[in-house]
Amino acid sequence: MKIWAIALLAGQFLVAPLVFAHGPTPQKIDEKVIIPAPVETVWKQVADFSAMADWHPDVVSEEVPEEGTRVLTLKNEGEITESLDEQNDKTHMMSYRLLEENIEAFPVSFYTVTIQLTSVDAGTEMSWQGRFYRADTSNFPPENYSDEAAVKAMQDFALNGMNGLKSQYEGKSK
Amino acid sequence: MRLKQCFCLALLAVSTPLLAEHAYITSQAANQLSVINLDSDKIVKQLSVTKGPVGIAIDNQRHEAYVTHPEDGLVTVIDTKTFEQKYVIKTGGQPFGIVVDPSAKQQVFITDWQRNAVLVVNPETKLVVDLLSVPESPAALVLDDKRRRLYVANRNANLLTVLDADTPRKYAEIPTGKAPYAVTLSADGQQIYVTAIQDNTLTIIDAETYQVIDTVKTGLSPYGINVSDDNCCIYVVNQGSNNVWVYDRQTFEKTAEIAVGKMPESLSFSTDQKQAYVTNWFSNSVSVIDRKTGKKTNDISMPSGPRSLGQFIGE
Numbered sequence: 001m002k003i004w005a006i007a008l009l010a011g012q013f014l015v016a017p018l019v020f021a022h023g024p025t026p027q028k029i030d031e032k033v034i035i036p037a038p039v040e041t042v043w044k045q046v047a048d049f050s051a052m053a054d055w056h057p058d059v060v061s062e063e064v065p066e067e068g069t070r071v072l073t074l075k076n077e078g079e080i081t082e083s084l085d086e087q088n089d090k091t092h093m094m095s096y097r098l099l100e101e102n103i104e105a106f107p108v109s110f111y112t113v114t115i116q117l118t119s120v121d122a123g124t125e126m127s128w129q130g131r132f133y134r135a136d137t138s139n140f141p142p143e144n145y146s147d148e149a150a151v152k153a154m155q156d157f158a159l160n161g162m163n164g165l166k167s168q169y170e171g172k173s174k
Numbered sequence: 175m176r177l178k179q180c181f182c183l184a185l186l187a188v189s190t191p192l193l194a195e196h197a198y199i200t201s202q203a204a205n206q207l208s209v210i211n212l213d214s215d216k217i218v219k220q221l222s223v224t225k226g227p228v229g230i231a232i233d234n235q236r237h238e239a240y241v242t243h244p245e246d247g248l249v250t251v252i253d254t255k256t257f258e259q260k261y262v263i264k265t266g267g268q269p270f271g272i273v274v275d276p277s278a279k280q281q282v283f284i285t286d287w288q289r290n291a292v293l294v295v296n297p298e299t300k301l302v303v304d305l306l307s308v309p310e311s312p313a314a315l316v317l318d319d320k321r322r323r324l325y326v327a328n329r330n331a332n333l334l335t336v337l338d339a340d341t342p343r344k345y346a347e348i349p350t351g352k353a354p355y356a357v358t359l360s361a362d363g364q365q366i367y368v369t370a371i372q373d374n375t376l377t378i379i380d381a382e383t384y385q386v387i388d389t390v391k392t393g394l395s396p397y398g399i400n401v402s403d404d405n406c407c408i409y410v411v412n413q414g415s416n417n418v419w420v421y422d423r424q425t426f427e428k429t430a431e432i433a434v435g436k437m438p439e440s441l442s443f444s445t446d447q448k449q450a451y452v453t454n455w456f457s458n459s460v461s462v463i464d465r466k467t468g469k470k471t472n473d474i475s476m477p478s479g480p481r482s483l484g485q486f487i488g489e
Binding site: 024025026028030085086095097112129131138139 | 202203226228244245246247268270287288394395413414415436437455456479
């Protein structure tokens with residue numbers, strides 16, 4: 001990677017797009033999962049900003065140093081801190097952002113997330129949308145801190161969380 | 175005051191010749207530049223450009239649009255008569271915000287996010303002629319042509335830097351909210367406005383004394399900011415709230431809240447000031463706002479990731 005970087009820097013003539021070169025480019029995820037439970041039931045669980053560890057399989061424990069701030073301990077023992085921006089019990093929408101990054105634990109330098117629940121025939125449609133930047137925002141990030149790594153981390157975290165909820169309710173209905 | 179404003183607006187409406195006007199929209203994820211004709215609100219040209227276009231500046235005198243590509247360290251120049259790419263300027267670093275000097279001096283100013291600098295490019299020779307040091311992560315910038323000053327928002331330093339537009343000189347560093355991103359100047363040149371993404375504030379600064387006049391609350395994650403030419407209203411784009419807040423220029427009170435698309439970023443006015451156009455990064459569209467009714471009248475579909483940091487409407 002480094003040799004490439006040096007070669008590319010030296011070759012400023014190269015105008016062709018560089019496959020792995022990036023700038024501060026925001027990335028997005030837009031994931032949806034149907035949870036087999038009424039929207040109010042799911043909302044009660046998701047909207048509790050201090051209780052993510054109760055339903056998210058990737059979150060081992062959670063601390064709330066102050067109202068609206070949570071420190072999540074992930075499965076890899078790393079901690080990330082999030083802060084709540086908005087929560088609307090009527091529209092079942094909440095948004096929060098990364099307050100303190102920890103790129104070794106989670107390879108994203110900044111994100112905002114919006115969770116929206118909608119009542120559907122099969123229960124609740126949970127939508128998880130995120131806007132974020134890769135861990136290393138220079139033009140030559142190592143692979144583990146690339147856009148792709150950031151997208152994968154955000155996607156996995158969203159899907160694992162929503163599928164965790166889903167299986168929890170599937171288990172209950174059995 | 176009110177009478178004067180009405181007169182100005184009426185005069186503008188009568189005297190503006192019917193020249194086609196366009197919005198130039200950078201789609202960062204799709205590597206596209208789209209040109210919208212403001213009469214029809216239709217895309218009249220879609221151009222593939224090099225990776226990750228973000229910032230835009232339009233030079234009506236040279237008939238050129240400048241597009242920054244932070245990922246490639248390049249600025250592309252588009253002919254606004256033919257909508258074709260004319261040339262590529264190699265700046266290095268991460269060119270981000272951009273503004274054209276309308277004076278006879280041949281200067282284009284570009285923030286370099288990575289090298290913490292403002293690059294000065296000569297648009298005739300296409301060469302970087304100067305590199306001015308500024309605090310960490312310069313994002314947007316604006317030129318005060320009357321005073322010959324540059325105001326630069328430094329995102330990670332929580333500062334607005336005041337530079338001389340003609341000589342390498344720094345006049346002030348003004349504290350802003352947390353993570354300042356966009357900056358604009360009122361049309362009468364009296365006040366500077368800076369949005370701060372992380373603490374959801376708008377800082378209002380006296381352009382003569384550099385004193386902070388007021389700090390007001392915005393919606394969540396304010397990005398774009400613009401003040402209408404009649405100096406009546408301040409428009410702030412709230413990325414986290416999916417809307418635009420309008421403030422009274424005199425009282426700094428919020429007077430309207432206009433819903434737009436998802437995760438909006440940048441706002442520019444049509445030359446007649448009747449419409450405001452907003453890029454919606456997440457929902458891949460541009461919203462058109464009728465200023466009189468304060469309502470969204472149209473959504474124009476865009477290639478992925480529209481941003482257009484800067485003044486994106488011109489000839």
